[in-house]
Amino acid sequence: MKIPQAMAPRLKLLGVRSTVLFSGVGVLASSLARVVVAVILARALGPSEYDAIAVGALYLGLIVLALDPGVSVALVQIRELSSSHLAAATAISLLGGGIVSAATLAVCIVFIQDSALLGVMSVVAVVPLLRGLGLVPQSLLFRDRRMRVIASGEAVAAAVQVIGTLIGVAIAPGPLAYAVPVVVSELLLMVAWTRMAGGVSPRFEKGAARELWALASRNATTNMSNVLSRNVDMMIVGWVFGPTALSLYSIAYRFLWLPVQLIGQVVSRVAVPEFAASIRESRPIGASLLRATARLSILAALAITPVALAGPFIVILIFGPAWVSAGPIVSLLSVAGMVQTATYLLRAAWSALGKVSFLARFSVVAAGLSILGFLMGALVGLLWVPAAYLVVFIGLLPRMVNYTAEVCDVPRRQLWRAVLYGWPVLAVQTLILLPIFGSPLRGQDVTLAVGLVGLAGSLLAGALVALLRLRRSVRLSQRGVTEGVR
Numbered sequence: 001m002k003i004p005q006a007m008a009p010r011l012k013l014l015g016v017r018s019t020v021l022f023s024g025v026g027v028l029a030s031s032l033a034r035v036v037v038a039v040i041l042a043r044a045l046g047p048s049e050y051d052a053i054a055v056g057a058l059y060l061g062l063i064v065l066a067l068d069p070g071v072s073v074a075l076v077q078i079r080e081l082s083s084s085h086l087a088a089a090t091a092i093s094l095l096g097g098g099i100v101s102a103a104t105l106a107v108c109i110v111f112i113q114d115s116a117l118l119g120v121m122s123v124v125a126v127v128p129l130l131r132g133l134g135l136v137p138q139s140l141l142f143r144d145r146r147m148r149v150i151a152s153g154e155a156v157a158a159a160v161q162v163i164g165t166l167i168g169v170a171i172a173p174g175p176l177a178y179a180v181p182v183v184v185s186e187l188l189l190m191v192a193w194t195r196m197a198g199g200v201s202p203r204f205e206k207g208a209a210r211e212l213w214a215l216a217s218r219n220a221t222t223n224m225s226n227v228l229s230r231n232v233d234m235m236i237v238g239w240v241f242g243p244t245a246l247s248l249y250s251i252a253y254r255f256l257w258l259p260v261q262l263i264g265q266v267v268s269r270v271a272v273p274e275f276a277a278s279i280r281e282s283r284p285i286g287a288s289l290l291r292a293t294a295r296l297s298i299l300a301a302l303a304i305t306p307v308a309l310a311g312p313f314i315v316i317l318i319f320g321p322a323w324v325s326a327g328p329i330v331s332l333l334s335v336a337g338m339v340q341t342a343t344y345l346l347r348a349a350w351s352a353l354g355k356v357s358f359l360a361r362f363s364v365v366a367a368g369l370s371i372l373g374f375l376m377g378a379l380v381g382l383l384w385v386p387a388a389y390l391v392v393f394i395g396l397l398p399r400m401v402n403y404t405a406e407v408c409d410v411p412r413r414q415l416w417r418a419v420l421y422g423w424p425v426l427a428v429q430t431l432i433l434l435p436i437f438g439s440p441l442r443g444q445d446v447t448l449a450v451g452l453v454g455l456a457g458s459l460l461a462g463a464l465v466a467l468l469r470l471r472r473s474v475r476l477s478q479r480g481v482t483e484g485v486r
Contacts, residue, residue, distance in 0.1 A: 051243030097132020275352030
């Protein structure tokens with residue numbers, strides 16, 4: 001059936017919205033599962049017994065370095081994908097996962113003496129192998145933008161992890177109540193990706209592997225720098241301040257990533273394939289980038305401002321009084337998360353446009369400055385570590401915005417306007433919450449009733465302002481083409 005010309009844009013818009021919706025379901029399920037699991041374990045164990053779980057979570061964040069040196073991105077970006085490319089990618093990911101799992105088990109046996117940590121690490125050591133098996137099928141699903149399938153798998157795995165944690169805590173509260181459900185959920189995801197996308201036998205063909213690696217290696221430096229910059233602060237906290245401080249920081253970090261992942265990654269997971277498809281079809285992405293960035297700015301302000309201003313109160317409410325020391329860390333990380341979410345798509349645009357050299361250089365510089373800032377902050381005190389993260393990211397923001405405006409051919413002023421478009425939402429919520437909570441350092445002094453009323457009022461007022469901002473037409477020009485942000 002031929003689609004009438006006037007209906008085509010509308011149908012495409014509905015398709016994109018449906019894709020975003022299903023991507024949001026998957027990310028929401030995974031993010032909520034992590035937070036719910038963290039809440040269950042934090043309340044059951046307390047900061048002093050949570051350290052083994054914090055180390056296990058840090059390990060799972062770092063293994064991305066070894067498992068995916070840019071292969072998944074290459075599979076999405078490559079123009080003509082052949083069976084030889086898939087076989088080579090499968091061989092690379094399977095080999096990487098097997099090596100990391102074996103090396104982890106060897107380190108556990110030889111070096112780890114703490115029984116709780118040994119139990120956690122011995123169990124989660126199988127995760128790299130499972131992720132290596134599922135990497136190529138999952139990348140194919142992303143390439144085809146089958147977000148409904150991905151969302152279904154992630155939702156089921158998330159539910160299994162939460163239920164497994166509840167059962168584990170009920171039977172034997174301890175770190176293994178975290179480790180075992182993680183492995184089971186990873187196994188389910190691997191099976192789901194393989195069944196939905198189809199399994200590929202590993203086969204190393206030099207020509208296909210060389211072509212695949214040529215594209216993947218351009219993203220390897222960027223991936224390595226991004227993973228390090230997201231995890232090195234927890235490494236430094238554990239090294240300098242000890243396991244209890246790492247538990248506090250880990251809880252704050254997990255709590256922060258719920259709104260950041262939900263808002264930023266939902267759109268990013270859809271935007272990267274959409275940007276790549278636009279580039280392949282020789283269509284500009286500037287106007288779409290402005291619209292999406294403005295919306296991200298609004299949503300980031302709405303969701304994260306209450307967390308930044310009422311961090312200690314929210315931490316006590318969710319995790320319990322024993323975790324009150326994590327409140328100020330949550331507040332500082334939330335401010336950084338708000339800025340990061342508003343600019344989430346800038347790097348995605350660089351990648352889609354093939355600016356991988358600049359992306360790699362920028363990622364290395366950002367990672368280096370972050371590590372330096374974390375080390376300097378650790379010399380002063382624990383709170384200075386997240387403060388350093390905030391300072392470094394804000395310092396790099398002008399370069400990010402100016403370069404994106406240049407390569408996407410949009411006016412700098414309009415891109416800055418899009419990045420800061422959520423400021424009225426932030427201002428309204430701040431006016432409501434600041435008199436109630438004051439400094440985030442004294443949020444624990446607010447009574448439960450007053451705190452809940454303040455949070456509800458700020459969310460309601462912020463939502464009203466956000467709706468007005470989304471409905472208001474903002475002119476974002478691009479080479480004489482004016483497009484509204486709705």
